[in-house]
Amino acid sequence: MLKSFQHYIDGEFSDAATTFESVDPATGVAWATMPAASADDVDRAVKAADRALFAPEWAGLTASQRGKLLYRLADLVAANAQELAQLETTDTGKIIRETRSQIGYVAEYYRYYAGVADKIQGACLPVDKPDMDVFLRREPVGVVAGIVPWNSQLFLSAVKVGPALAAGCTIVLKASEEGPAPLLAFARLVHEAGFPAGVVNILTGFGADCGRALTSHPLVSKIAFTGGPETARQIVRNSAGNLAATSLELGGKSPVLVFDDANVDSVSNAVIAGIFAASGQSCVAGSRLLVQRGIRDRLLARLVEKAQAIRIGDPQEVDTEMGPLATRKQRDHIEAVLAASLQAGATLLTGGGRPAGRGEGFFFEPTIVDCPTSTVPSVAQELFGPVLSVMTFDTEAQAIALANDTKYGLASGVFTRDLTLAHRLTRRLRAGIVWVNTYRAVSPIVPFGGYGLSGLGREGGLDAVLEYTRTKSVWIRTSDEPIADPFVMR
Ligand code: NAD
Numbered sequence: 001m002l003k004s005f006q007h008y009i010d011g012e013f014s015d016a017a018t019t020f021e022s023v024d025p026a027t028g029v030a031w032a033t034m035p036a037a038s039a040d041d042v043d044r045a046v047k048a049a050d051r052a053l054f055a056p057e058w059a060g061l062t063a064s065q066r067g068k069l070l071y072r073l074a075d076l077v078a079a080n081a082q083e084l085a086q087l088e089t090t091d092t093g094k095i096i097r098e099t100r101s102q103i104g105y106v107a108e109y110y111r112y113y114a115g116v117a118d119k120i121q122g123a124c125l126p127v128d129k130p131d132m133d134v135f136l137r138r139e140p141v142g143v144v145a146g147i148v149p150w151n152s153q154l155f156l157s158a159v160k161v162g163p164a165l166a167a168g169c170t171i172v173l174k175a176s177e178e179g180p181a182p183l184l185a186f187a188r189l190v191h192e193a194g195f196p197a198g199v200v201n202i203l204t205g206f207g208a209d210c211g212r213a214l215t216s217h218p219l220v221s222k223i224a225f226t227g228g229p230e231t232a233r234q235i236v237r238n239s240a241g242n243l244a245a246t247s248l249e250l251g252g253k254s255p256v257l258v259f260d261d262a263n264v265d266s267v268s269n270a271v272i273a274g275i276f277a278a279s280g281q282s283c284v285a286g287s288r289l290l291v292q293r294g295i296r297d298r299l300l301a302r303l304v305e306k307a308q309a310i311r312i313g314d315p316q317e318v319d320t321e322m323g324p325l326a327t328r329k330q331r332d333h334i335e336a337v338l339a340a341s342l343q344a345g346a347t348l349l350t351g352g353g354r355p356a357g358r359g360e361g362f363f364f365e366p367t368i369v370d371c372p373t374s375t376v377p378s379v380a381q382e383l384f385g386p387v388l389s390v391m392t393f394d395t396e397a398q399a400i401a402l403a404n405d406t407k408y409g410l411a412s413g414v415f416t417r418d419l420t421l422a423h424r425l426t427r428r429l430r431a432g433i434v435w436v437n438t439y440r441a442v443s444p445i446v447p448f449g450g451y452g453l454s455g456l457g458r459e460g461g462l463d464a465v466l467e468y469t470r471t472k473s474v475w476i477r478t479s480d481e482p483i484a485d486p487f488v489m490r
Pocket residue numbers: 147148149150151156174175176177205206207208210211212215226227228229231232234235238249250251252282283382384410454455
């Protein structure tokens with residue numbers, strides 16, 4: 001008997017006309033049925049969000065009252081983190097020790113935006129006309145369409161739902177068709193927190209119908225998307241009719257630069273964290289290791305040793321360090337790109353296959369390949385898996401050229417004890433994040449987003465909330481005198 005999940009539309013839980021099965025990636029066996037939202041379901045959800053936007057139950061709340069609802073939601077997320085983590089682990093294969101800690105931290109994102117709600121301020125302008133007062137109001141941008149990919153759905157939706165609600169918007173959130181269970185379960189917490197009907201709607205379905213219907217809906221004013229660049233292009237095309245504002249958090253091929261003076265112990269753990277945590281299924285994965293010649297052999301020997309010692313296994317076990325990939329398709333893709341890379345001249349240093357004894361689960365070994373050029377497929381393409389591509393440099397200039405030789409620009413890591421070198425690199429690397437002597441650190445207080453094909457706009461931090469507002473300029477004339485010349489612009 002499979003577990004079944006429902007949509008949350010207009011404050012009610014409902015079934016969809018069609019369903020699909022969700023597979024546990026650790027076993028390859030279906031464990032739940034999910035509702036597949038149709039274009040009609042999407043239309044119902046967007047219309048509910050549009051009604052809620054202007055209804056007194058939501059529009060009539062003060063900013064502080066919106067903040068209180070968000071605080072309540074944060075508390076509920078924290079209280080239910082264990083259950084949500086288990087669902088995410090079952091539905092995506094992400095290991096339980098990461099889902100537990102990440103979802104505990106998701107509560108902090110809601111707390112952060114709860115606190116921001118009553119700090120979104122307008123302005124009074126010193127306008128250059130003596131008989132005018134001008135002020136600016138920050139108003140909610142409207143109905144938001146939030147779309148997330150399968151990795152870290154609760155986390156990636158918190159950076160959309162939090163600022164959207166703080167700003168007074170309403171939202172229709174589309175969970176990925178892969179691993180939607182935790183987000184559909186989160187809907188119960190939204191309901192319990194007491195948000196008025198229609199303010200938050202959560203559904204799932206496939207990109208071609210549900211995703212397309214949502215991003216081309218005429219009542220949607222803003223699209224907050226996280227996913228791959230090709231989908232982003234389709235979404236921009238879908239939104240053209242309505243000219244909806246878009247923020248796009250896309251893929252990456254992030255470089256980790258290691259200089260000769262770095263500490264091998266500390267760097268090796270950070271490199272492992274960057275590429276093998278979440279089995280490499282992380283947008284900020286440090287998938288290109290650029291290493292200076294003098295430290296190369298020592299660092300690679302340590303990395304190979306550590307990669308071979310990683311405990312691969314049941315993602316629900318707290319000792320497991322690497323679980324399966326989320327989908328069979330994902331593993332097939334990684335295998336194909338790796339084979340092409342070896343053909344193109346890359347050398348396998350460790351891994352490269354499916355670990356023994358894992359049955360039908362979608363497991364793949366932690367893999368390191370030494371690559372002669374940037375044209376090797378594993379260097380050029382995002383794999384979204386546990387494959388580290390290594391390249392060697394001699395000079396700082398070569399390191400920068402290799403690091404920036406990518407169409408992406410999400411994150412980067414620099415490992416050196418030379419402060420002046422580190423500062424120079426923070427200026428020269430074309431990426432939205434530079435981590436120095438650390439990797440994969442995030443916080444609700446810090447903006448997150450990419451350059452180039454890694455995206456448009458920033459999530460996290462104070463400014464992100466402004467992307468969910470628009471400015472209204474209010475002009476008030478303080479004089480009763482007739483306007484001097486009605487035919488000339490003042
Ligand atoms: P994807 O682009 O295939 O799908 C993402 C979402 O878009 C899913 O919900 C999907 O149903 C939906 N979608 C697909 N086609 C659509 C369409 N035509 N219209 C509207 N919606 C549509 O991505 P994925 O394979 O699920 O996720 C992996 C990608 O996400 C990687 O590239 C990864 O780097 C990226 N990612 C980026 C970040 C970030 O913050 N920068 C974070 C996590 C993942």
